[in-house]
Amino acid sequence: MRGPRYCFALFFILNCYSTTSDHPTANLSTTWTNTESFCHAAVFGDGSIVRANFIRGSSGPSFACGFYCNGSCTSYLFYVFIVQTNSTSAIDEQQSTGFPQVVWSANRDHPVSYGAVLNLTATGELVLQDVDGSTVWSTNTTGKSVAGLNLTNDGNLVLFDVNSSVVWQSFDYPTDCLVLGQRLFQGQQLIPSVSSTNWTAQQGLYSLEVTDEGLFAYVGSNPPLSYYDKLFSGNGTDKGRRYIEFLNGSLSFFTFFG
Numbered sequence: 001m002r003g004p005r006y007c008f009a010l011f012f013i014l015n016c017y018s019t020t021s022d023h024p025t026a027n028l029s030t031t032w033t034n035t036e037s038f039c040h041a042a043v044f045g046d047g048s049i050v051r052a053n054f055i056r057g058s059s060g061p062s063f064a065c066g067f068y069c070n071g072s073c074t075s076y077l078f079y080v081f082i083v084q085t086n087s088t089s090a091i092d093e094q095q096s097t098g099f100p101q102v103v104w105s106a107n108r109d110h111p112v113s114y115g116a117v118l119n120l121t122a123t124g125e126l127v128l129q130d131v132d133g134s135t136v137w138s139t140n141t142t143g144k145s146v147a148g149l150n151l152t153n154d155g156n157l158v159l160f161d162v163n164s165s166v167v168w169q170s171f172d173y174p175t176d177c178l179v180l181g182q183r184l185f186q187g188q189q190l191i192p193s194v195s196s197t198n199w200t201a202q203q204g205l206y207s208l209e210v211t212d213e214g215l216f217a218y219v220g221s222n223p224p225l226s227y228y229d230k231l232f233s234g235n236g237t238d239k240g241r242r243y244i245e246f247l248n249g250s251l252s253f254f255t256f257f258g
Contacts, residue, residue: 024053024054024055024056024150024151025054025148025149025150025151026053026054026120026148026149026150027120027147027148028120028121028122028123028124028146028147028148029120029121029122030119030120030149031117031118031119031120032053032066032117032118032119033115033116033117034051034067034076034112034113034114034115034116034117034118035051035114035115036051038051038052038053038066038067040052040053040054040055040064040066040089040090040091041091042083042091042092042093043093044093044099045093046070046071046099047070047071047072047073048068048069048070048071048073048099048100049067049068049069049070049073049076050064050066050067050068050081050083050091050100051066051067051068052064052065052066052083052091053065053066053118053151054066054151055083055085055089055091056151056152056153056155057085057089057153058085058086058087058088058089059085059086059087060084060085061082061083061084061085062082062083062084062085062089063080063081063082063103063151063152063153063154063155064080064081064082064083064091064100064151065078065079065080065081065151065157066078066079067079067112067116067118068081068100068102070199074113075111075112075113076111076112076113076114076116077105077106077107077108077111077112077199078105078106078107078112078118078128078137079100079102079103079104079105079106080102080103080104080105080151080155080156080157080170081100081101081102081103082100082101082103082155083100102176102177102193102199103155103177103179104155104157104170104173104174104175104177105175105176105199106128106137106170107128107136107137108175108199108200108201109200109201110136110137112128112129112130112131112136113130113131114131115131116128116129116130116131116136117129117131120148120149121142123142123143123146124141124142124143124144124145124146124147124159124167125138125139125140125141125142125146126138126139126141126149126159126168127139139159139168141159141167141168144161144167144168145161145162145167146159146160146161146167146168147160147161147162148160154171154179154180154181154182155179156169156170156171156179156181156182157169157170158170171183174188174190175190175191175201176190176191176192176193176201177190178190178246179246180246180247180249181245181246181247182245182246183243183244183245183254184208184210184243184244184245185210185241185242185243185256186210186211186212186241186242186243187210187211188209188210189207189208189209190207190208190209191206191207192205192206192207205219205220206218206219206220207224210242210243210244211242212232212242213231213232214229214230214231214232214242214253215229215230215244215251215253216228216229217229230251230253232253232255233253240255240256241255241256242254242255242256243255243256
């Protein structure tokens with residue numbers, strides 16, 4: 001996300017919408033190589049490059065996923081992000097419409113190079129390998145009956161089985177923001193990027209976390225200092241797992257039993 005990340009806890013939350021377009025899915029044994037071969041690609045005025053595997057939406061803010069770099073573009077991250085698109089679902093490169101907004105990252109602290117490969121294997125695992133062949137990130141879903149990959153209307157990257165049930169989803173691994181319908185569970189954190197041009201996690205400075213007591217925003221110190229909190233109602237004796245969910249433009253508090 002761009003802009004200040006320190007004024008209030010809800011600045012970690014990204015309120016975004018997309019319109020329905022086609023059904024961006026991929027079958028097993030599909031490979032994407034980080035080169036100019038992508039059908040959906042754009043170069044922005046500051047030199048940033050987007051190469052999108054899928055775009056979900058048209059004519060306005062749209063969810064997409066793919067490789068994204070900024071600055072000198074010597075390294076790339078695999079992201080789910082929001083881009084502006086025109087009526088043909090092409091990415092709008094005009095700087096006036098705003099740069100891509102990052103939603104989720106697979107390899108946030110382990111960027112890859114030009115020529116890196118994303119592979120949806122025959123065994124149902126989504127694997128990101130750098131140009132030297134080293135594995136940078138994977139979903140670890142081999143043998144779990146994965147049938148394909150889908151980017152949903154909500155910006156959720158999903159591996160699904162033959163019954164269209166979720167096997168793995170990016171919503172379960174939030175990084176620095178939430179989108180509508182996404183949950184942040186007890187024990188998980190949102191951690192902002194270092195800056196608008198450095199997307200590595202800014203460990204130890206700001207974070208948003210759900211505990212068994214409530215929602216807390218921290219600023220780095222030893223120990224971390226809470227500058228915002230929203231406590232759960234009730235006496236805290238239930239044994240469920242607490243979580244927040246971004247619904248209807250606000251945060252709702254729940255307890256999960258299961």
